[in-house]
Amino acid sequence: NAGVMQNPRHLVRRRGQEARLRCSPMKGHSHVYWYRQLPEEGLKFMVYLQKENIIDESGMPKERFSAEFPKEGPSILRIQQVVRGDSAAYFCASSLAGTGEGAFFGQGTRLTVV
Amino acid sequence: KQEVTQIPAALSVPEGENLVLNCSFTDSAIYNLQWFRQDPGKGLTSLLLIQSSQREQTSGRLNASLDKSSGRSTLYIAASQPGDSATYLCAVSSSTNAGKSTFGDGTTLTVKP
Numbered sequence: 001n002a003g004v005m006q007n008p009r010h011l012v013r014r015r016g017q018e019a020r021l022r023c024s025p026m027k028g029h030s031h032v033y034w035y036r037q038l039p040e041e042g043l044k045f046m047v048y049l050q051k052e053n054i055i056d057e058s059g060m061p062k063e064r065f066s067a068e069f070p071k072e073g074p075s076i077l078r079i080q081q082v083v084r085g086d087s088a089a090y091f092c093a094s095s096l097a098g099t100g101e102g103a104f105f106g107q108g109t110r111l112t113v114v
Numbered sequence: 115k116q117e118v119t120q121i122p123a124a125l126s127v128p129e130g131e132n133l134v135l136n137c138s139f140t141d142s143a144i145y146n147l148q149w150f151r152q153d154p155g156k157g158l159t160s161l162l163l164i165q166s167s168q169r170e171q172t173s174g175r176l177n178a179s180l181d182k183s184s185g186r187s188t189l190y191i192a193a194s195q196p197g198d199s200a201t202y203l204c205a206v207s208s209s210t211n212a213g214k215s216t217f218g219d220g221t222t223l224t225v226k227p
Binding site for chain 2: 093
């Protein structure tokens with residue numbers, strides 16, 4: 001049973017480009033969470049999705065950021081028109097909600113905006 | 115709104131010493147609390163998870179305690195080793211959803227040989 005898979009592991013984008021980060025949850029998990037870790041800081045919750053639904057996006061910036069978790073395929077975090085302040089590590093986690101076993105985290109995607 | 119604080123922000127100890135990392139949270143209505151380890155530039159490794167109904171969990175040289183009423187958790191590391199050097203993150207899940215967590219900023223531990 002593979003863990004949470006994120007790709008790419010490292011992503012470099014120029015200012016103004018789009019960044020697409022992918023997350024495949026653990027097998028059998030239908031709940032996906034995205035977190036952002038700015039340099040020298042802890043992880044901050046961004047969004048919680050279930051298949052085809054955004055459940056909680058209270059941590060998402062109001063503009064340029066969007067997330068989806070389609071019926072088939074990985075969850076995608078999309079950042080349009082990236083700026084240098086978007087440079088961070090983006091972590092995805094998945095869980096079986098309500099089981100109490102906690103969430104399993106991927107290795108993260110490190111986005112660098114140049 | 116849940117807030118999680120970790121003290122100290124950084125800690126340096128000689129090899130072999132026992133140490134305690136602290137985590138405090140403002141809302142005691144938690145679902146679970148989890149301690150993670152993060153190495154520089156790497157992902158998260160889950161160390162211990164404590165359910166809200168539990169008082170402590172142990173794994174090898176690690177012991178985590180939870181006092182919900184006072185909003186505190188500690189991570190005890192026995193006989194520290196240089197390989198324990200990393201950043202330790204505390205995360206609290208405050209809803210019926212096990213995956214949505216509030217993280218502290220971490221304690222960066224350095225164990226000197």
